[in-house]
Amino acid sequence: MKMAVFWGCRILTSQYAYEMSVRQVFPKLGVELVDLRDATCCGDPVKSINMFAADYLAARALALANLTELTDLLVPCNRCHFMISEAKHRVRIDEKLSSKIGELLNEEGLEYNSNIKVWHVIDFLHDMVGLKKIKDVLKKQLEGLKLASHTGCQVIRYSDLGRFDDAENPRELDELINVLGAETVDYSEKLDCCGAALTYSHQDAALSLAGSKIKALQGLNVDALVVCCPNGQVMFDSKQKDAGTAVGAKLDLPVLYYTQLLGLALDVEAEKLGLYLNQSPVNRFLTKIPA
Numbered sequence: 001m002k003m004a005v006f007w008g009c010r011i012l013t014s015q016y017a018y019e020m021s022v023r024q025v026f027p028k029l030g031v032e033l034v035d036l037r038d039a040t041c042c043g044d045p046v047k048s049i050n051m052f053a054a055d056y057l058a059a060r061a062l063a064l065a066n067l068t069e070l071t072d073l074l075v076p077c078n079r080c081h082f083m084i085s086e087a088k089h090r091v092r093i094d095e096k097l098s099s100k101i102g103e104l105l106n107e108e109g110l111e112y113n114s115n116i117k118v119w120h121v122i123d124f125l126h127d128m129v130g131l132k133k134i135k136d137v138l139k140k141q142l143e144g145l146k147l148a149s150h151t152g153c154q155v156i157r158y159s160d161l162g163r164f165d166d167a168e169n170p171r172e173l174d175e176l177i178n179v180l181g182a183e184t185v186d187y188s189e190k191l192d193c194c195g196a197a198l199t200y201s202h203q204d205a206a207l208s209l210a211g212s213k214i215k216a217l218q219g220l221n222v223d224a225l226v227v228c229c230p231n232g233q234v235m236f237d238s239k240q241k242d243a244g245t246a247v248g249a250k251l252d253l254p255v256l257y258y259t260q261l262l263g264l265a266l267d268v269e270a271e272k273l274g275l276y277l278n279q280s281p282v283n284r285f286l287t288k289i290p291a
Contacts, residue, residue, distance in 0.1 A: 066111055121258065
């Protein structure tokens, strides 16, 4: 199976571990990734300044995917996934917007293809690859681990956009964790935002949101928090110490990407999964992985 992949900005500039782990685990599931040529930003950062420019950049990602002659586009970043999905929706319902974007793309020798399916890591692994396939290729069962999941906001909301999981009770990431043999916990803060959206305007509030969630999970004695969103990883992992200061607590919860967790169950070396780049105490978590 081949599919195009749009990495976005944050993964390629700071969240290298996400890219590393995706590139390690997908081939083991029979998936070949094809990088887009001359990819740029998804458009999300300029939405508040120029909505048309944002839509054009998002549509351009789909046009670049069209060059690969593949009909599936993997977008691992939650923020990019939302922007591209929303722009695709707007282009479909707004004939004038569609025409204007099409003209600009033609100047680059690009053609927009509305039939390209946009996937996130979660729904691609859950729905396309399938739980059975994942279970069949595992090298280790992660039994005895008690894990919490954070799906993130932008891949499950808003529902009218046609998101892939239930906005009020997302289950796909939990099921992906369960198929590895680990236990997942439900917790009252599960749907709470990581705070990333407030980072530049209300930093203290952003850190408080992240810190409160991690503090609650520590109270449940979970072994780690599993995410699939670069923004979530930044807030819960990279900024965990600052988040602890914001809520007046000592936080030391391991946080890792699902693709890193899956890689461990596939017996991929921790270094190849980029776990040395995580800033939360993942070394403690690694001692609980079966040899």
